[in-house]
Amino acid sequence: MKALIVDDSQIMRRIIVSVLKKAGVNDISEVNNGQEALDVLKQDKDIGLVLLDWNMPVMTGIETLKHIRTTNKQLPVVMVTTESEKERVVEAIKAGANDYMLKPFNPDDVLEKLRKYLESGGK
Amino acid sequence: MKTMIKSSLIWTGPTEEMSTSVFERFRDLIYDNSGIVLAENKRPLVKARIQKRMRALRLLEYNEYLTQVMSDRTGGELQHLLDAISTNVTSFYRERHHFDFMGPMLGNWLSQGMSRLRIWSAACSTGEEPYTIAMEVLEALGQRSVDVKILATDLAAKVLRECQEGEYPSARVEPVPSIMRNKYLIRSGDRHHATYTVSKELRRLVFVRQFNLVKFPYAVKGPMDLVFCRNVMIYFDRDTRCEIVKEFRRILRPGGYLFVGHSESLTGLGGGFTVVRPSIYKRV
Numbered sequence: 383m384k385a386l387i388v389d390d391s392q393i394m395r396r397i398i399v400s401v402l403k404k405a406g407v408n409d410i411s412e413v414n415n416g417q418e419a420l421d422v423l424k425q426d427k428d429i430g431l432v433l434l435d436w437n438m439p440v441m442t443g444i445e446t447l448k449h450i451r452t453t454n455k456q457l458p459v460v461m462v463t464t465e466s467e468k469e470r471v472v473e474a475i476k477a478g479a480n481d482y483m484l485k486p487f488n489p490d491d492v493l494e495k496l497r498k499y500l501e502s503g504g505k
Numbered sequence: 506m507k508t509m510i511k512s513s514l515i516w517t518g519p520t521e522e523m524s525t526s527v528f529e530r531f532r533d534l535i536y537d538n539s540g541i542v543l544a545e546n547k548r549p550l551v552k553a554r555i556q557k558r559m560r561a562l563r564l565l566e567y568n569e570y571l572t573q574v575m576s577d578r579t580g581g582e583l584q585h586l587l588d589a590i591s592t593n594v595t596s597f598y599r600e601r602h603h604f605d606f607m608g609p610m611l612g613n614w615l616s617q618g619m620s621r622l623r624i625w626s627a628a629c630s631t632g633e634e635p636y637t638i639a640m641e642v643l644e645a646l647g648q649r650s651v652d653v654k655i656l657a658t659d660l661a662a663k664v665l666r667e668c669q670e671g672e673y674p675s676a677r678v679e680p681v682p683s684i685m686r687n688k689y690l691i692r693s694g695d696r697h698h699a700t701y702t703v704s705k706e707l708r709r710l711v712f713v714r715q716f717n718l719v720k721f722p723y724a725v726k727g728p729m730d731l732v733f734c735r736n737v738m739i740y741f742d743r744d745t746r747c748e749i750v751k752e753f754r755r756i757l758r759p760g761g762y763l764f765v766g767h768s769e770s771l772t773g774l775g776g777g778f779t780v781v782r783p784s785i786y787k788r789v
Contacts, residue, residue: 391726393755435726464654464712464726486658486716486724490580 383500384409384428388419388446389435389462394485398433398462401489405500407431416441420449429457431499433483436463436470444477451478458499516560523552523567530571531555531586539587539660540719541740554589588663592740595630597637598680600735603764604641606785607731610762611645614730621652623727625756627718627734629657632668632703632711633677634733639707640681640689656725658716669713671703721748728758735784736766743773750774757788 385407389395395412402410411426413419415438423429432450436443447459461474461482471482480499483492531551532543543551555570564570574582598604611622622642626635635657642653659665678686678701690701703711716723718737732753738746753763754777763778763786765771771778771786778786 389726393722394724394726397722397724437726464656484714485726486656486714488715488717489720489724 383407383430384411384426385431385433386410386419386422386426386429387412387433388414388416388438388443389433390414390438391435394435394462397489398492401492401496404489405493405496407500415439416443416446416449419446423450423454423457431496432457432459434459434461434479436461436474444474447474447477447479460496460499516563517565519556519559519567520565521567523548523555527567527571531567534571534574534583535587535590538583539591539717540742540745541590542742543590551590555586558585558589584662588661591661593630593659593661593664594736595633596680597633597678599634599637600767600784601680602782603733603735603785604637606782607638607762607764608641608645611642615645615649615651619651623654623656623729624731625656625658625725625729625733627658627716627732627753628737629659629665629668629713630661631664632657632671632713633673634735635668635711635713636671636689636703636707637681638731638733639703639710640685642710643689643706644685653710655711656729657711657713658718660715660717662715665713665715668711671708671711673701675699675701677701718749719745721752723752723756725752725756727756728761729756730758730761731764732757732761733764735764736769738765738769747774750778754778754788759788761788762786763788 385402387395387398387410399410411422411429413422417440434443434446443461450457450459455478458480459478461479462485463470463482464485474482481495483495528548528551535541535543555567559570562573574586577583624638626638629635635655638655657668678690681690686701689704689707691704692699692701694700719741734753738749741749750771757763765784767784769784777789779789781787
């Protein structure tokens with residue numbers, strides 16, 4: 383299983399990497415924004431899980447998600463957001479997000495949440 | 506060894522004193538999971554707090570409770586222990602001079618065209634602090650439309666439930682000026698047993714999450730404009746305080762403010778802040 387972390391914060395990427403490693407995922411790609419994520423996804427067909435931040439420069443998480451879904455309906459995408467408003471979560475789910483994580487999170491809770499995607503091998 | 510007496514109606518208290526080794530194991534467990542430093546002179550306090558939990562579980566030996574905490578893989582009992590140990594003293598408008606400073610400062614920022622405001626109440630306890638902040642923010646905003654979010658976090662799950670509920674008996678809302686009380690708190694009950702509930706307007710701004718301040722780095726991207734972390738760092742050792750301040754510096758935008766408790770100071774905890782007033786620091 384390979385995972386892609388899309389976040390403009392190096393610290394946030396580091397935290398998510400450590401959570402994924404705890405879950406046994408060692409093959410991890412990291413990018414800074416949505417445009418870079420789309421480029422990586424075009425090249426690398428082994429990615430089975432995407433952790434996508436919401437607020438990023440160049441291309442936001444929700445825009446990136448919509449782009450991903452035009453070509454790939456199956457790839458599990460988990461949105462990472464600080465936004466608690468239901469409208470945004472609903473918007474993400476409508477746009478095809480499989481799940482969401484609210485910051486700040488406890489790494490162990492996130493691990494629990496991600497496990498189902500990791501166990502299914504990203505299907 | 507028969508120590509659990511679930512059927513008994515009367516719990517008679519622990520059968521033995523807390524030994525030094527058991528105290529030290531509790532102390533280490535609490536430090537590792539919360540950063541709270543408990544010196545030997547806190548043993549009576551630790552005992553008293555743990556006994557409440559032992560009573561609920563009908564346990565008669567400290568050692569047995571320790572085993573229960575350690576063996577609960579869900580972490581649920583550890584959370585109960587941390588809830589019991591952590592101190593949750595708080596009140597509306599606690600250290601009022603912070604809010605006297607914040608109001609005009611927000612007014613300044615808003616008049617300069619600020620459209621997004623992010624505030625973190627890092628040890629929010631039962632909610633008096635974030636709701637006080639929310640009232641002051643709404644007062645400063647007036648009719649302006651600004652994207653405001655107040656993140657309210659605490660280690661203790663129990664107090665967070667109260668924070669989320671936002672219901673307070675009348676004695677607790679006494680420090681709230683009556684004009685603000687009438688505007689932002691909804692009164693119910695009779696004259697003798699009045700309860701005040703925070704209004705939807707306040708609730709809409711406050712976003713409650715459980716968070717451990719001693720697990721680094723923080724899963725918070727920022728930038729924040731204001732961080733309140735008052736009367737918390739006193740429980741931590743110097744290294745932990747340094748790490749916390751470093752994280753606050755990362756998360757705060759330049760020009761943002763950190764508010765600490767009146768008996769706390771950032772002296773010797775790393776640079777990056779200037780003192781504006783005692784216990785109020787500006788991120789450089």
